[in-house]
Structures are given as C-alpha cells and as structure tokens.
Amino acid sequence: MTDSTTLQRVVNRRLPGLRWPGTRDHPNPMSKHNFFREHITSRIAKVSDLPAEQAARVLEIPPDPKLGEYAFPCFLLARQRKSPPPKVASWLASQLLCDDVVEAVTAQGPYVNFRLTASSLASRVLPEIATTQAGYGRSDLAATIVIDFSSPNIAKPLSIGHLRSTVLGNALGRVFRHLGAKVVGINHLGDWGTQFGYLVTGWRRWGSEEELTRDPIRHLFEIYVLANASEDPAIKEEARATFKAMEEGDQPSLALWQRFRSLSLQVFGRFYEDLGVTFESQDGEAFFNDKMEPALALLAEKGLTTVSDGALVYPMGPEKKPALLKKSDGSTLYLTRDLAAALYRLKTYAPDKVLYVVGMPQKEHFRELFTMLAALDPANKDRFVHVDFGQYRFAEGKMSTRSGNVIFLEEVVARGVEMAKVKIEEKNPDLEDRETTARLVALGAIVFGDLVNDRVKDIVFEWEKVLDFEGDTAPYVMFAHVRARGILRKLAEEGVEPDLARLQPGLLGHEHERRLMVALGQFPETLDTVARTLKPHTLATFLLELARTYHRFCHDCPVLKAEPGLKESRLILTHAVATVLSLGLQLLGIRAPDRM
C-alpha cells in the first residue's frame, strides 16, 4: 500500500521541505507552516502584489539578530518594478504598519527587517511547548522507514569507526519516530563468511573457556588474529573446510558459531544500552544464506544477469560494467547477500524508504545494489538511500585495523568516564551518584563530538578533543540544561511551579529572552531539516546555539530575584528551554542529567 509516491505525497503535505537525496525538487524548507512567516508574507503580498508564496520563499533570517527576526530581500520586487532595491525596500517598509505581532518594520539597504513583539513571540511559542512537552515538534509523517545501521562484525571489538554508523542511525531513527514515522532499525551483523571458519578452527586449537568467560570478544579476536596470521597451510585448509561444513549445516561448528555470536551480542548490547540504541532486527548476513538463490533467480528471470569468465554478473549501465554476484567457484558475495536482504526487507516491512548508514567507501557497492533493485521494480528507484559518511582518521594519517593503530570504543568510553569523574570531583564534589553522571557526561561528549560534524566529512581523532568538556560539546549543552533544572528546582522548593496562566508575554523583552524564544520556535523546522537532509549535525549545532543563548540568559536575567510577573514568565521560559534541550539531546541519543 505504501510506495515512494505515497510517501512523497505524505511528506509534501506534512513536511513541504522534506526532500530526499536523489530527488530533483528543492522545495523551500522554510515554507513549512509557521505563524510568523505567514503573517509577514501575507502582509507583503497585500501591499505589493507579490504572491505570498513567492514572498515566503525568499523571506530569510537576518545575519544579526539585532536587525530583527525576519528579513525580506527586495531584489525580486525591485526587478518587477524596475526600481533600485533600496528604494523598493524603503517604500515597502513605509507601507507596512506595526501591529500586535510586528513591533518594528525597518528598511535597511535592499532589505526590510521585521522585529516581532515579545508578547507575540512568547504567546505563540511558550504555550505550545508547555502543552506538548516532550512531544514538541511532533508531526505525522505516515511512512515506514527501514534503517540499516551499526552492523558490526561479531567476535571483533568495536572501534571508534563503528561509532559513526551507530550514532547516525540512532539519531535519524529517533528523529523520524518523533516525526511520526514507523522506524525499523536493523543491525545487519557481519556474522558469516570464511573468517568464521578461521575463528572456529582457531578456537579448537587455542580456545580457553576461562578467557572466553572473562573477556569474550578480546579472546575471540586474539584467536582470529592468530589463525589468520598463521603460515601453517593445515590451518588455512582446515578453516576453509570448516566454513564449507558450516554452510552445509555442520552442527558442532554451528553450535560454536551460535555461541560466539550470542556472546558478541551480549557485549555489544551493553554499549547499545548506554546509547539507547534499539533494533527491530539483528538478523545478520547468515540469516540470508538461503535467500540468495531465489533472489538471483528473480534477476535471471528478467534476463538481467549474464555469465562472464564463469562468474555471474549484473552488467551496469551503458558500459555494462559488471557487478559480481557469484564467483566462478559458485560462492556468493557481499552484494548477493545485500540483494537478498533488500528483497526480504521489502517483503517483510513494505518500507517507503530504506536507509543504509554505511561509510563512504561502499558508495559504489550501493550504487550497484540500488541499480539492480530499480531494474527489478521501478518503484524502488527512490526508495533506497545510502546515508554515507566520512571516516575517523588521525592527523598523521588513516586508522587501520591491520596495522593495529585503531582506537577501541571501550577505551574511549573508559577514559571519558575517568575524565568526567575528575571534573565532577573538581566542580561538584557533593554530587550524588557520580558514577552514573560521569557516564552520561562522557557518553554524551563522545556521541555529540561525532554527531556535531557534517557526516560527509572525515573526523580527525584527537584524545584532547574527545575528552574535552568545555566549549562546543555535549557537556556544554547538558550544563545549560542543568542550570535550567536547578532554577526549576529552587522555585519548586518555594512552591512556585511553571504555570501558563501566570505568563505575562509582554515582559519577556530582553534580547536574550527574545533570542531564546526565536530559537525555541525554530526547533520543529530544525527537525524537518534533519529528516530532509539526513544530517543530524543540524540539530547538534541548533542545541549548541540554544545552550549558548541560555547561558547568556543565566548571566544577565535572574529568575529567582525578578519582579513578580517577570519571575513567573522567566520560569516558564526556563521550563521550555529545559524541555527542548533535553528533548533535542534525547533525539541525538544523549541523556541529559538534572545535575552534574
């Protein structure tokens, strides 16, 4: 019942700005329903005969908030009227009178700037947040979205490289769920292949129950490395034979494999729990073992495959560049498994979109896969998206598992937690449950430090940066949240709770207060941008900006000691900020502590 055009319809109605990679249209993200925007553009339309829709398309946010909340560039209008833009701007400004929404209309060069009244800002934004709470910014995107993410290899330790796919997929899933989509998270585990022949062979020679209990992944990895590095042809031969036997259902070997798999899942599970990562399915490559032949048959039926040098290939594009589906010895490949998996997912979940959160190096692989899927069914054309991302590297060069210069996730977390404990000792030694808070802070810093970067870029790994808790970091955002919670707590002790009935919107006219409200009002649009671009870093930078403004507010605008009326109003504002900071972090997979 759902196909990509249905989604596009749904998306266009609900989120006009939502554009999926690979599509041609560039609808204006800012045209999303927004009271202030509509108010301003409808008034411009009334006096200038420029359609409101067109005015909305160019209405922008001024570079300096001092200029106002919105700005209308007059270049288009100027051309229509054959008159210089600054002249048109001052004419337009003179035609637009202030009202209870717009406090000042000023022409500045070719722009007309609009400054909103504090009372309209406050009465539009604050009640909405107060009533919707953690549901603020929710939408009803009626779509099913499958997200393939994290997908580590079993029996190997997680490295910092696994972090990207995991946190990106998690954040995207959370945002889409918030926007109303049904999200199917899939951990497509690397749990099959010749490597497991080596692992089982190695285990039979060097395996130790004791070591396996103590640190399963480390032990299995040692064995794997040992077996792989071995020059002994007998080991190589045994490994090959073992895997072949596994494929044919050899019970003793499969039992071992099953055990290693579940031990790995247990270890990964602790990390996923920390990050609030959940999956609807953890079916890995092995699961698709028996689903490849039918998939290949489907392709063959349509005459899409050919045989070349004894191998089964799919010829790509006009140059017929072959994508290899079956080796000349008859064994299958990564692409074959992904094809089977994709078809299975289509059948099982009937998704509108399937996102693969996988690194940039596999771009070509997905291009091949998506081309084949589109050839099978034209409806698949825009359904599949490779959410690609850059790699972690050192300033000196690349990380490489083989040469051993990798950073393991476990170590990053451990050092982060230690660092956070030192910081707590120094800043807030009376804090209860320091272990938990230190963990939240460290994990937040690591996750945020990743997500704050545009995913297409490589990330230079530096310990000092990962362990930094000041400046543009998760702890900075968390601390703003902690300050807000502190104020709420103090006032609660006085018996004062945030109460919309006591909001006096006209009093929140301080520059910091205005900026806070503007930012809070932009939260829903920010979520749409994340969904549209599949780039959570927009939300991360939004949160930094909101936190920064709130820290300034804390510095200059006392709540407890404010006059009656202003005090209650600032309390409501503080509550709204706390709500959005905590919600925003949560959508990134980060839990915000109440104290730190």
Next chain:
RNA sequence: GCCCUCGUAGCUCAGUCGGAUAGAGCAACGGACUUCUAAUCCGUGGGUCGCAGGUUCGAUUCCUGUCGAGGGCGCCA
C-alpha cells in the same frame, strides 16, 4: 587512467534557497564568582572562503577547469 567526497581563522569545525560587515569552539591575551552550579559569561587579536575562469544585479554557496587531501574501481566485506 576513470569515478566519488572534501578543501572556510594557527588548530577543530558551522555557514539553510545564491543575498547584508563570513560565524563558533580550542589555543593566546585581558576582565567577571558574598548571587539560580564559573563545565559559564564578557572583551581583544586572528580570513586572498585552495587557485583560475564562467553564470548572475549579487557566488564561501551553482557550473567548468586546476592544485591538494582522502576514498573507490571483477571473483574481500
């Protein structure tokens, strides 16, 4: 050789649809805690947006070329 991505302050990065004097953080220097947590705030210095063309009233943004970095290119995943 062909294809993909990136290049913005000393360093790490933002910059929305092409729009106003290109913004943060770190590092450096100078200020602000008897006050709701100073993991904070304020100030100073720091830029040929890799380079050259093109499109445009207007380009960090779009196009072409070029240089630099990284990645990919039939029997790995």
